[in-house]
Amino acid sequence: MEQRALGPLPVSVLSLGSWQTYERISRAEGVAVLDAARDVGITLLEVARYNAAEPDAPLATGYSEVVFGEILRASGWPRDEVVIANKLWWEFWPGQSVAEELDASLGRTGLDHFDFIYSDPPPTELVIEEVCEAVGGLVTAGKVKAWGVVNWPAELIAQARAVAAVPPVAAQLPYNLIFRSMVEAPEMVEAMGPMGVVASAVLAGGALTGKYADGGSGRLSGRLDDPRFAPALAEAEQLRERAAELGTTPAALAIRFAAEAPRVATVLLGATSPEQVRENARAIAL
Template identity: 35%
Template sequence: MTPDEALSTAAVPTRILGPSGELVPVFALGSWNTWDRMSRDTAVTLVRRACAVGAPFFDVGNYNLGPHAEGARTDILFGETMREAGLSREDYLVCGKLWLWDYPNTSFADWMRDSLDRIGIDAADYVVVGDHLDPVDIRQVVLDVQAEIDAGRFRHWGINNWPYEEALLALDFAAAEGLTPPTFAQLKYSLARRSMAEGEFYGRLFAQGRLALQASDVFEGGILVGKTRPERRIGADVGGVREQIVASWPRVRDLAASLDATPAQLGIAFCLANPATANVLFGVSSFAQFEDALGALDLLDRVGADRLATAAADLWVDRAVNPDGTWAPTAGVSSIAG
């Protein structure tokens, strides 16, 4: 499909990204190494199209740290793309990354200055404070995030796959000290992985309105859209359930067909059917893939959230993974949302 062919007329709706956030599109475009998986012409066309349909929310990370230290240029390429597309900074939202792998040796201030310089912008709108390998002082993290907000380098922040206890500590400490709390949690969430997002722990925070959900890894690195042996690096296999997810692919394909949808549309619509979901973070590498994703909005309207949740119930493969963020095997996971 090209921009000259018939395009979806869908307008991407908005939802509030948490109690202290803002209205944002339900699509968040980006994820790991998105911008170095397509040509510049494709990228320019893609970002213009995303802005035109009301989805100008871009997740952009500097991945050159810790386990991802690989000389990635995806954030630099994103900045070059936006400038070539002729888009002004006011035309789009940027959600950056703050990693904890070398924190506090690498300060948030140093990391943000370098990250913004690589993109070529003065400030982000949101940041996600990433996961960590070693214990960190969560109270100090909240204080250092506040210092970056005060410095004008971003306005709001979220957390990425934190254990529940750390999320609760960050929320409670921010409230007690009058600081800016995290407003959303970026969690692995898909047709197959649901325990952390739907379980009784994070699910409780979502139900209480203390956080919103940003769904990520929604295609399991492409497995849930038919790429059952991904060649590129993908996210961690939390709970060791990836082979079960691979085995579920034929059922995902068949369910999508029964709903007159593509697997990608089914995966996005399923996440949006959860009322806790503020937006869905996914990566594309072609214009056609983005156009296909727009069809998820029609699918959700046509089928409805309840029917989607019911139809996909048997695809949940990590039920035996503890939903509190510790990822210890357990039994009897109860779903709060979905």
């Protein structure tokens, strides 16, 4: 699979996220997903501390990291062959520093390091200079190799790049055929400069796969009459027609759109089965 630059890190054009996925499937199924990702050439995995998917989980928050660590070890994927990213949520700041938050995530995953760290939008009372000093300090201390941001507005990204001794190298932003503005807006392009884009939500909550027209279920189930999703559902019908002409799937076309966009370093996807991983990877062969 094609490798692109995420700052100083070479990563695959497709990357695999976790969210609460591995809590909802068996450990064996989780290992099968990672095995498939490795087989198709994915080299970037993302994990983060999320609230538990089930009320009886051993941890109320962070169990997602525990399960990820377990299946990664069970998969036998050598640590030096994969780039692993995590997120800073600032949820317990100022009682917990960013270094302490990162160390806690390392403890739950059982890993000795992460390669990349994202910063969620920081608390409004925390000035941007302190944010950049704290997160950039993780890079200078050798705890991670680079950092980026998640869903920051253009103004905040511009401020960070202006003051940071170690500037962010990428921004994870929602980007798909329907919702393009957060990435393509002129003010965002100017604010980001040379930063790369990690494209998220490329299937618009599954709407662009066309599965809802066939009675499928997913994140939008029960909300399909919401007018906010109408453009994506309409686009899915056009994608279905074009995919039939090309002998592929609507999802593959939507993924390829994001992968081909300027400035996109990697397209972040989720998967609950090895078949889904392989189907996503076929988008790159179109």
